Amino acid sequence: MNFTDLFTVGTFLLVFVLLTVGPVHIFNLKRVRKRIGELEHCYVSKEALYKEYTISLGSNFCALAFAAWIMLFVAIAYLYLLVPTVLPFSYMQIPALVSNPLGFAVFGVAVAVVIALMILGLDKLPEKYREFKLTEMYSFYTLSKSMKRMIVLAVPFLCASVLFSAYVGTVYPDRSPLVELLSLAFLFVSISFMVTPIYREALMRRL
Amino acid sequence: MRGFVAILLILIYLSVIIAQGDVDIPVTSGGARVSDSGGGSRSPDIDNFIRQVESWKTNYPDRFDYLKKLLYKEPFNTETYKIPAVLIYYLGNTTVNRTDELKINAYVINNNPIEIRRTLYLTFEEQDPGSESFKQVNPSPQIIQTNEYREKLNDTTWTLPDLTSFQGLKSVGQVRLRIKVTDGHYDWYSSNTTTSVPHFYGDLVLNVKNNPPTLKNISLTGPNPARYNDPLEYVARANGTKGDIVNVTLHVLDEKGNERTNVSQEVKVGDQVNFKASQYGFFGESDAGKNFTYYYTYGDGINITNTSIFDGPHLRTSPKLWVENPKMVPEDENYYWWQKYNFGVDIANQDPGEYNVTVTLYVDTASHPWLEVETKTVKISKTPQTVFFDAHPFDVTDTNQSFTYKFKFSEIDQHGNDFIEASGAKINSKVVPYAIYNPIMVFNLAMMLILIVSGSLLIERKLKRGIEAQENASGKSKNKKVQIAGRSGNGIASKISSWFRRS
Numbered sequence: 001m002n003f004t005d006l007f008t009v010g011t012f013l014l015v016f017v018l019l020t021v022g023p024v025h026i027f028n029l030k031r032v033r034k035r036i037g038e039l040e041h042c043y044v045s046k047e048a049l050y051k052e053y054t055i056s057l058g059s060n061f062c063a064l065a066f067a068a069w070i071m072l073f074v075a076i077a078y079l080y081l082l083v084p085t086v087l088p089f090s091y092m093q094i095p096a097l098v099s100n101p102l103g104f105a106v107f108g109v110a111v112a113v114v115i116a117l118m119i120l121g122l123d124k125l126p127e128k129y130r131e132f133k134l135t136e137m138y139s140f141y142t143l144s145k146s147m148k149r150m151i152v153l154a155v156p157f158l159c160a161s162v163l164f165s166a167y168v169g170t171v172y173p174d175r176s177p178l179v180e181l182l183s184l185a186f187l188f189v190s191i192s193f194m195v196t197p198i199y200r201e202a203l204m205r206r207l
Numbered sequence: 208m209r210g211f212v213a214i215l216l217i218l219i220y221l222s223v224i225i226a227q228g229d230v231d232i233p234v235t236s237g238g239a240r241v242s243d244s245g246g247g248s249r250s251p252d253i254d255n256f257i258r259q260v261e262s263w264k265t266n267y268p269d270r271f272d273y274l275k276k277l278l279y280k281e282p283f284n285t286e287t288y289k290i291p292a293v294l295i296y297y298l299g300n301t302t303v304n305r306t307d308e309l310k311i312n313a314y315v316i317n318n319n320p321i322e323i324r325r326t327l328y329l330t331f332e333e334q335d336p337g338s339e340s341f342k343q344v345n346p347s348p349q350i351i352q353t354n355e356y357r358e359k360l361n362d363t364t365w366t367l368p369d370l371t372s373f374q375g376l377k378s379v380g381q382v383r384l385r386i387k388v389t390d391g392h393y394d395w396y397s398s399n400t401t402t403s404v405p406h407f408y409g410d411l412v413l414n415v416k417n418n419p420p421t422l423k424n425i426s427l428t429g430p431n432p433a434r435y436n437d438p439l440e441y442v443a444r445a446n447g448t449k450g451d452i453v454n455v456t457l458h459v460l461d462e463k464g465n466e467r468t469n470v471s472q473e474v475k476v477g478d479q480v481n482f483k484a485s486q487y488g489f490f491g492e493s494d495a496g497k498n499f500t501y502y503y504t505y506g507d508g509i510n511i512t513n514t515s516i517f518d519g520p521h522l523r524t525s526p527k528l529w530v531e532n533p534k535m536v537p538e539d540e541n542y543y544w545w546q547k548y549n550f551g552v553d554i555a556n557q558d559p560g561e562y563n564v565t566v567t568l569y570v571d572t573a574s575h576p577w578l579e580v581e582t583k584t585v586k587i588s589k590t591p592q593t594v595f596f597d598a599h600p601f602d603v604t605d606t607n608q609s610f611t612y613k614f615k616f617s618e619i620d621q622h623g624n625d626f627i628e629a630s631g632a633k634i635n636s637k638v639v640p641y642a643i644y645n646p647i648m649v650f651n652l653a654m655m656l657i658l659i660v661s662g663s664l665l666i667e668r669k670l671k672r673g674i675e676a677q678e679n680a681s682g683k684s685k686n687k688k689v690q691i692a693g694r695s696g697n698g699i700a701s702k703i704s705s706w707f708r709r710s
Contacts, residue, residue, distance in 0.1 A: 001216055159652075
């Protein structure tokens with residue numbers, strides 16, 4: 001299996017994780033609500049559950065987790081949209097950006113702003129749709145210090161992924177499959193850190 | 208002897224026929240019959256008779272002439288013969304434009320019986336404006352035969368084919384038309400007949416007017432200022448009545464307003480006149496630096512009009528350039544798009560003296576066809592000098608494309624061109640000008656990461672999701688806010704540190 005094949009496999013895994021993390025999170029919340037209802041022998045509304053069930057995780061952690069989610073999408077954009085090797089459109093086809101000395105920063109910040117706006121948009125949803133709010137995703141889970149550290153650690157890992165992707169951009173139209181793979185690997189490790197509490201809850205939690 | 212007897216018998220037979228009366232040759236649809244009044248009948252074929260007469264004409268010309276004389280019938284003239292009435296028949300308006308199409312007819316009534324009718328010879332005559340005499344219109348008289356009249360009505364018409372308009376008229380005004388008629392014995396004119404019937408005229412008097420042509424879209428095409436040998440073209444469009452021929456004369460005036468030369472062209476109305484300076488040799492090398500003017504005269508043969516005077520051309524001085532050796536040296540042999548390229552060309556004046564010459568550098572790629580890069584004005588002399596351009600002529604879209612470059616001059620060179628062109632090279636396909644360790648790249652990535660992290664902190668400080676979920680309901684957050692506000696200073700450092708402080 002060469003670098004290109006590994007990259008393809010890694011991309012599929014990344015897409016799988018991204019597509020499944022949301023449903024798993026919703027599944028976790030539904031299961032908790034169902035168990036509480038069974039224990040209390042009464043109907044538990046979503047609003048009541050969300051009000052009592054959330055856990056304060058601290059501002060710094062939440063800020064860094066928020067940064068990690070934004071960085072995740074920036075890293076994905078850097079990996080797949082910086083050069084037209086995977087998709088037919090890319091940053092390299094925007095002459096005004098490419099020829100701008102601050103083009104890379106503008107590209108990354110633009111992606112970050114779009115993602116931040118989307119996350120903040122979701123944050124405006126009514127309380128009964130709280131499970132869709134990315135800003136409060138971790139507040140439904142009990143996170144140990146080590147788990148928090150691991151999530152925060154995603155930020156430097158994502159920085160590394162961005163760095164490798166940027167390198168791929170600087171050498172374009174030459175290619176460096178190894179560096180592309182490294183970028184994907186760091187990206188995958190980061191997202192693994194970020195979604196571990198959710199999958200862990202789904203797989204291991206016993207109420 | 209037998210022959211003599213036969214001829215004698217024929218002569219006796221003919222004399223008997225002549226003595227008995229006229230020969231009547233009734234023509235029927237089936238052929239011809241010859242009958243004598245003395246009873247009995249023979250029916251020789253008329254064709255045989257014609258052939259016989261023709262053979263007489265050929266073989267016995269003298270006898271034949273005598274026979275003709277013998278058979279000639281004097282023109283019949285009696286006191287009952289009436290002079291046929293001849294009129295001009297015209298349906299149109301009597302006020303016409305010079306180029307209007309006309310249809311003029313002759314109308315003849317001949318009430319004489321056909322036996323006494325004579326052949327008429329009609330000639331149209333025209334009296335032009337200002338002229339005392341009439342001129343013949345149709346080159347040869349039109350013959351009206353005795354049998355060309357309609358039965359009962361006894362009239363006939365004939366359209367004059369030789370006068371369809373007055374386009375060739377040299378002046379406008381009243382044109383009088385009449386018909387001269389002759390029948391061999393009498394001559395008379397249509398003017399002799401008067402009538403009040405509409406559209407019938409003895410003399411037809413037409414008031415002919417003229418629409419003078421105009422000259423539109425007058426322009427002088429070509430560069431301005433121009434060189435004496437530049438392709439200058441005087442252009443104008445002749446407007447007016449359709450079908451007119453307009454004579455257009457171009458007058459070129461020198462700096463003092465004196466006429467230097469004039470040339471003429473004839474064009475149809477609607478067409479364009481083009482006077483090419485090079486074709487007529489209006490200007491020579493000695494005219495360099497002079498300013499000229501021009502005007503037109505134009506007319507249709509009747510009206511002649513002058514235009515106002517127009518400026519142009521302004522000819523500029525034309526020093527002869529010597530241009531050679533275009534060259535290009537890139538800042539780096541990799542031919543990256545972001546690099547500087549040094550272009551140069553050797554240039555000198557072929558004549559003594561110094562002149563200011565403008566040199567413009569152009570580069571041509573598929574993305575930017577003949578992009579103007581830079582223009583310089585240099586003073587040139589007999590001594591060759593190199594004009595340099597140190598430029599960034601390309602952008603990122605030019606990557607991986609070959610380029611050509613050229614220098615364009617404000618004057619012509621030794622080859623008669625005003626530019627010199629050369630091939631460049633292929634631009635490197637590399638897009639991003641910075642290596643990953645380049646300070647600009649480091650700054651880019653660092654700035655991006657700082658903005659994202661600090662932005663996240665700011666948003667969290669605003670949303671307070673880290674405490675709100677649990678503490679908001681119990682009212683703890685309000686108390687904490689008060690405490691934190693008390694601890695925080697007003698400085699920027701305090702504000703930044705407060706972002707990282709737990710609420």
